Amino acid sequence: MTMAKQKTFNTLLVTLLSALSCMACEALDSLSLARRAQELLMYEQNHGFPFAQVHALHSDTCTQSTDLVVERGQGWVWAPLQRLGVGRTRDDLLVRMSLLEPGTPVALGDLPKMQRLFARSGWFSEVGEPKLYRSPDRNSLVPAIPLHEALNNQAELWFAYQKKWTGHLLLDLNNIAGTGRSLHVSGEKLDQERSANLSYSEPYPLGLPLVLQGEVSMDELDSLDAIYKASMGATWQLDYDWLLGVHAGEERAKATDTSVDSKWAECSLTEDLRDQQILTHRGWLWNTSLRGGTRRIRDSEGGDTTWPLAQVSANWGLWLPLVSHLGWAGEASGAALWPVQSHFLNAELFELGGSKLAGYWPASIRTRAYTYARSSLLWNFTHSQASVFAEGAHVPHNYACYGLGWAQERSGTGIDLRLAWTPESAFLEALVSLTVHTRF
Numbered sequence: 001m002t003m004a005k006q007k008t009f010n011t012l013l014v015t016l017l018s019a020l021s022c023m024a025c026e027a028l029d030s031l032s033l034a035r036r037a038q039e040l041l042m043y044e045q046n047h048g049f050p051f052a053q054v055h056a057l058h059s060d061t062c063t064q065s066t067d068l069v070v071e072r073g074q075g076w077v078w079a080p081l082q083r084l085g086v087g088r089t090r091d092d093l094l095v096r097m098s099l100l101e102p103g104t105p106v107a108l109g110d111l112p113k114m115q116r117l118f119a120r121s122g123w124f125s126e127v128g129e130p131k132l133y134r135s136p137d138r139n140s141l142v143p144a145i146p147l148h149e150a151l152n153n154q155a156e157l158w159f160a161y162q163k164k165w166t167g168h169l170l171l172d173l174n175n176i177a178g179t180g181r182s183l184h185v186s187g188e189k190l191d192q193e194r195s196a197n198l199s200y201s202e203p204y205p206l207g208l209p210l211v212l213q214g215e216v217s218m219d220e221l222d223s224l225d226a227i228y229k230a231s232m233g234a235t236w237q238l239d240y241d242w243l244l245g246v247h248a249g250e251e252r253a254k255a256t257d258t259s260v261d262s263k264w265a266e267c268s269l270t271e272d273l274r275d276q277q278i279l280t281h282r283g284w285l286w287n288t289s290l291r292g293g294t295r296r297i298r299d300s301e302g303g304d305t306t307w308p309l310a311q312v313s314a315n316w317g318l319w320l321p322l323v324s325h326l327g328w329a330g331e332a333s334g335a336a337l338w339p340v341q342s343h344f345l346n347a348e349l350f351e352l353g354g355s356k357l358a359g360y361w362p363a364s365i366r367t368r369a370y371t372y373a374r375s376s377l378l379w380n381f382t383h384s385q386a387s388v389f390a391e392g393a394h395v396p397h398n399y400a401c402y403g404l405g406w407a408q409e410r411s412g413t414g415i416d417l418r419l420a421w422t423p424e425s426a427f428l429e430a431l432v433s434l435t436v437h438t439r440f
Contacts, residue, residue, distance in 0.1 A: 033068070040070055048075045048105030050132075050141065076106045079135040084146040088178035089123060096204050097121070097180075098143070099240060106141055113240035118147065119276045123175045125150035151412045156437035160354075166190035166362060170437075180204070180211075190362065195219040210234040213247070219347055227253040227347035233266070243270040245289070253345045257300040260345055262309055264293030274319065281327060281380055285317040295342065310338040319378075327378040329387075336369035344368055352399070357391055359401025359420035359431050367395040376405075383410040403430070412439040 037054045044052035049072040056068060081098045083091070095102070098114050111130040119127045128146030135142050152175055158168035170186040180203035187196045199215035212234050220226040233247025245268040253260040267290055274283030291311040298304050313335035321327045335350055346366055354362030356372055376389040387405040392398065403420030416435040421427070 037068055040068060042109065044070060044072055046107040046109045048077065048107075049073060050076055050106045050108050074139055076139045076141050077103050078106055079137065079140045079142040082133075082142055082144045084128070084131070084144050085148060087147055087149040089147070089149065089175060089180070090178045093178070093180045093203065094147075096209070098145075099237065100143055110240070111143065114143075115145065116273070116275065117237075117240050118145065120272060120274060123150055123152050124148055151439035153440050154437050155440070156435060158433065158435040160362070160431060160433040164191070168362075188362070192222045193220065193363065210236050215249075221347060224256045225254070225346055227251060227345070241271050241273055243272065244268070245270070251348070253347045255345045255347070258343075258345060259298050260348065261296045262293060262348075264291050264309060264311075266291040266311075274317075280319050280329075282319050282321050284319075285315070287316075288312075288314040297343075307339060307342045312336055321380075325380050327380055329374075329376045329378055331374040331376075332372065334369075334371040340368075352393055352395065354433070357393055357399055357401055358389075358403055358418050358433060359391070359422040359425070360399065361431070365393075365395060365399065370395040384408040413437070414439070 033056065037056075041052060041054050044054075051073045053071045053073070054068055055071065078100045080091075080102045081095045081100055083089075083094055097118065099117070100110060100114065115127055115130055118124060124147050126146070126148040130143055130145045133142040133144060134140075154170070154172040154174070156168075156170040156172070158170070160166050166189065168186065168188040171184070173183040176182065182201045184197065184199040188194065195218065197215070197217040199213065201214075202212040204210065205212055212232075214232045215230070217229045218226065229249060229251045231247050231249025233245060233249075235243055235245045238244055246266070247268075248265045249263075251260075251262040251264075253262070268287060269289075270285075270287040272283075272285050274280045274285055289312070291309070293309040295307045295309045296304070297307065313333070315331075315333040317329070317331045319327065319329045333356070337344060337349075349366035349368055350370055351363040352365035352367065352370060352372070353360035356374075357365065370393055372391070372393040374389060374391045376387045379386040385405075385407045387407075388403075389405060390400070390402040392400045399422075401420050401422045403418055405416070405418045407416045408414060414435075414437045418433045419430040420433070421430050425431075
């Protein structure tokens with residue numbers, strides 16, 4: 001190749017490489033520009049300017065970055081939330097539940113969060129896409145959401161069988177007369193054991209962003225071993241996903257020759273991102289709580305000792321759709337009581353078996369500390385869910401079980417059937433548990 005041809009070739013190569021480099025630079029600039037424009041637009045739409053626009057002023061790629069110009073337009077504020085459709089839930093309660101405070105700057109990103117929050121309440125059978133309307137008042141937007149009331153009062157009967165029977169009866173009254181108040185009553189019977197629980201909640205007392213809760217319960221293992229509890233507290237919806245709870249209570253436990261009086265205060269924090277409360281298909285749930293107090297122990301010989309009391313617990317759940325109707329759910333929890341050297345009565349201990357470790361009788365395992373995990377494959381249908389699950393716990397001995405489940409929620413009636421085995425049980429020795437509830 002002659003010197004002239006070599007020089008021409010080198011020049012063409014340099015020109016081509018420069019063009020390719022500039023094209024790559026333009027592509028990167030375009031991606032960066034789109035990302036920055038979207039970030040600016042979302043920021044403005046969530047700070048009172050829902051009709052903002054973002055434009056590129058000029059673009060000299062490969063030499064300098066593109067300038068973006070934001071046209072905010074007029075600022076807008078929220079008007080009170082309106083529901084689309086007829087229902088019994090009070091309008092002022094819906095406004096408080098939405099967390100869209102009238103008069104505050106519009107934030108469009110809060111609308112899908114509000115939709116999920118209404119779905120998790122369990123009060124509505126269907127929660128539609130939020131819509132926006134301009135109010136007659138200047139620069140005021142009305143958020144409106146389609147809500148279809150659910151049959152959310154519930155009566156439930158649960159029983160299990162494996163050579164003997166146990167039964168559980170529950171009555172849940174939710175959103176009573178559209179006020180958001182709820183009442184829970186339940187009772188359980190197994191051989192000599194029996195328990196009862198009563199709880200009540202009052203939403204937004206005096207207009208405060210709180211839900212007050214009170215609860216009393218008793219759990220008698222036999223005539224000489226029992227525990228009685230009373231507590232009161234409040235839960236604050238910090239935002240659409242986070243809840244803060246503060247509670248205080250007292251417990252009185254007794255055994256054959258010992259009685260214990262405990263006084264405690266508890267703080268809990270929860271993040272809830274589930275798509276709905278019943279038959280969850282996707283989402284995340286995380287909760288932790290810390291309890292502190294004192295235990296006063298008296299025995300039959302006149303001894304009287306006061307110990308500090310500490311309790312920590314955590315719960316975690318993740319639901320993931322996989323392919324088609326198939327999904328996966330993972331759950332884990334753990335809890336512990338301190339001090340280790342203190343003697344805890346049977347009735348004070350944590351209970352496993354039943355809802356946790358379905359292959360064991362309810363409350364048949366009692367422990368001062370435990371860790372628990374569950375993994376499930378779920379087949380989701382419109383109103384039903386089939387599952388294959390495996391569970392394990394360390395308490396500190398290891399327990400495990402596995403089984404099959406079927407849950408259905410249709411026309412105001414729900415069914416939850418489970419067959420569970422332990423590694424030691426024969427195939428025909430499954431623990432069968434059936435829950436049937438009706439909504440009205």
